[in-house]
Amino acid sequence: MTKIQFFDTTLRDGEQTPGVSFSTEEKVAIALQLEKWGVDVIEAGFPASSRESFRAVEEIAKVATKMSVTGLARLVKHDIDQAFEALKEAKFPQIHVFIATSPIHMEYKLKMTPDEVIASIKEHVSYAREKFEIVQFSPEDATRSEKDFLLKAVQTAVDAGASVINIPDTVGYSNPQEYGELFRYLIENVQTDREIIYSSHCHDDLGMAVSNALSAIKNGSRRVEGTINGLGERAGNTALEEVAVALKIRQDYYGQETQINLKETKNTSDLISRFSGISVPKNKAVVGGNAFAHESGIHQDGFLKNPNTYEIITPEMVGVAQSSLPLGKLSGRHAFKEKLKELGYTLSEEEVKEAFIRFKDLADKKNNISDTDLRALLTGQTIEKAKGVELEELNFSYHAGGTQEVDIAVRFETGEVKSAKANGKGSVEAVFAAIDQIFDHEIIVNSYELDAITAGVDAQAQVYVSITDRLTNNTYNAVGIDYDILKASALAYIYANNFVRQ
Numbered sequence: 001m002t003k004i005q006f007f008d009t010t011l012r013d014g015e016q017t018p019g020v021s022f023s024t025e026e027k028v029a030i031a032l033q034l035e036k037w038g039v040d041v042i043e044a045g046f047p048a049s050s051r052e053s054f055r056a057v058e059e060i061a062k063v064a065t066k067m068s069v070t071g072l073a074r075l076v077k078h079d080i081d082q083a084f085e086a087l088k089e090a091k092f093p094q095i096h097v098f099i100a101t102s103p104i105h106m107e108y109k110l111k112m113t114p115d116e117v118i119a120s121i122k123e124h125v126s127y128a129r130e131k132f133e134i135v136q137f138s139p140e141d142a143t144r145s146e147k148d149f150l151l152k153a154v155q156t157a158v159d160a161g162a163s164v165i166n167i168p169d170t171v172g173y174s175n176p177q178e179y180g181e182l183f184r185y186l187i188e189n190v191q192t193d194r195e196i197i198y199s200s201h202c203h204d205d206l207g208m209a210v211s212n213a214l215s216a217i218k219n220g221s222r223r224v225e226g227t228i229n230g231l232g233e234r235a236g237n238t239a240l241e242e243v244a245v246a247l248k249i250r251q252d253y254y255g256q257e258t259q260i261n262l263k264e265t266k267n268t269s270d271l272i273s274r275f276s277g278i279s280v281p282k283n284k285a286v287v288g289g290n291a292f293a294h295e296s297g298i299h300q301d302g303f304l305k306n307p308n309t310y311e312i313i314t315p316e317m318v319g320v321a322q323s324s325l326p327l328g329k330l331s332g333r334h335a336f337k338e339k340l341k342e343l344g345y346t347l348s349e350e351e352v353k354e355a356f357i358r359f360k361d362l363a364d365k366k367n368n369i370s371d372t373d374l375r376a377l378l379t380g381q382t383i384e385k386a387k388g389v390e391l392e393e394l395n396f397s398y399h400a401g402g403t404q405e406v407d408i409a410v411r412f413e414t415g416e417v418k419s420a421k422a423n424g425k426g427s428v429e430a431v432f433a434a435i436d437q438i439f440d441h442e443i444i445v446n447s448y449e450l451d452a453i454t455a456g457v458d459a460q461a462q463v464y465v466s467i468t469d470r471l472t473n474n475t476y477n478a479v480g481i482d483y484d485i486l487k488a489s490a491l492a493y494i495y496a497n498n499f500v501r502q
């Protein structure tokens with residue numbers, strides 16, 4: 001079994017994500033976490049690009065003890081010198097130099113002829129090699145380069161001393177078969193006596209960054225470049241946590257090892273999500289909030305009988321506390337019963353059957369069924385509109401930065417109308433205080449949830465309120481729906497209080 005090196009460029013390509021900018025302190029914290037995760041090489045930045053980038057690379061070079069630290073440089077002597085200066089204190093320094101080799105980049109961006117590009121590779125890779133033991137060369141936009149010219153560029157870099165050849169799919173243009181074949185082609189045709197490491201660097205424009213990186217590995221690549229959470233230019237880079245887990249789970253297929261400490265995966269992803277301000281989509285592989293959640297009945301049933309029926313990765317493997325079985329309208333009786341057990345209820349088969357019917361009705365109306373909802377359901381309460389009570393009037397005066405005033409009237413089934421006035425620091429607080437006066441119950445508010453049912457400024461608001469009657473210890477849930485948030489809040493709270501009264 002051979003080993004795949006992990007090259008993390010979260011701090012360089014990842015920081016190229018529009019809107020993302022890490023401070024030097026955040027970069028150092030991320031670097032230390034990446035070292036804990038087990039990366040082999042960290043691309044700490046592009047030292048010539050700014051003073052902050054230089055300082056961050058310098059600081060990371062000082063603190064990295066196990067991983068190699070590299071910096072990016074154009075084929076420009078000043079860039080290479082800056083990288084050398086920034087990496088002076090690194091225990092294991094490397095440099096990463098690049099130039100584009102595709103016709104469109106050479107002609108329009110670089111304004112260089114192919115011969116000039118080859119001459120620049122020869123000159124600058126040699127220059128970099130005088131300063132660094134390990135030089136990585138990238139022919140930018142490799143996958144849109146002419147194959148013969150790409151080979152010539154790579155051969156020139158190898159002859160000039162590069163020992164790592166990284167093949168960037170800069171604009172995410174390639175596909176797994178084609179990208180894999182490109183690695184085979186280069187590995188078979190570059191002439192050298194030295195050992196050359198071939199590396200992949202993929203972008204996700206067509207959603208194939210991870211698949212392309214894995215195909216490169218299958219075709220002889222021994223280094224994978226990418227970022228945590230797939231951060232990076234445009235649609236991002238290869239998500240390294242996905243590659244790490246894929247190599248582990250499908251070791252039978254890839255036959256490769258890594259030195260990644262998978263248990264640190266979730267911590268690493270969380271840290272980068274926090275510092276970048278880019279949240280991880282719920283359905284993202286490996287680290288998404290739903291990666292270990294099963295809501296549909298058949299899956300929940302299978303999972304309860306044997307977790308392997310529906311989970312190929314265990315949550316523990318990647319540092320997630322545990323799998324979850326959230327209840328929803330597609331859930332089944334097995335998971336429902338399991339949840340009741342967890343909440344401490346022992347019901348007869350008949351009672352479970354009856355409660356399950358009410359649960360399904362509730363789940364048809366409410367997306368997230370909480371433990372509080374279930375407790376209320378089991379004490380016989382539903383979120384149906386309470387009968388015989390109506391909001392007669394709701395007047396509100398808003399004072400920016402001050403106390404809010406509410407004037408409310410409620411009509412009961414007898415025709416009686418009760419009204420009250422109240423103040424509060426916030427509008428909802430004032431509404432609730434006024435309703436408290438009308439009902440005069442000893443209650444505890446367990447939760448207040450606000451959802452937008454529809455999108456846009458005219459969205460319908462749906463408010464859920466859960467309260468517990470201090471006298472009986474019973475919990476009551478109610479829902480209020482209106483285009484106005486305050487009215488929806490008032491309705492939910494009135495209905496919940498009316499349950500206590502009944």
Ligand SMILES: CC(=O)SCCNC(=O)CCNC(=O)[C@H](O)C(C)(C)COP(=O)(O)OP(=O)(O)OC[C@H]1O[C@@H](n2cnc3c(N)ncnc32)[C@H](O)[C@@H]1OP(=O)(O)O
Nearest residue numbers: 016046048049050074075076098099100109110111140170
């Ligand atoms: C595919 C990638 O991700 S590549 C990395 C992209 N990352 C970044 O660009 C982030 C950091 N970049 C920067 O801070 C700035 O672009 C700098 C400091 C590098 C350069 O800034 P400026 O001197 O103002 O130039 P600017 O960015 O406008 O243009 C880039 C110049 O570099 C040239 N260039 C681009 N790539 C290379 C290369 N690999 N080797 C040599 N020259 C290059 C361009 O042709 C252009 O040259 P020109 O000024 O003669 O037209």
Ligand SMILES: CC(C)C(=O)C(=O)O
Nearest residue numbers: 098138140141168170
């Ligand atoms: C600098 C190179 C490796 C790059 O980020 C790309 O081509 O996408």
Ligand SMILES: [Mg+2]
Nearest residue numbers: 013170201233
């Ligand atoms: Mg890139």
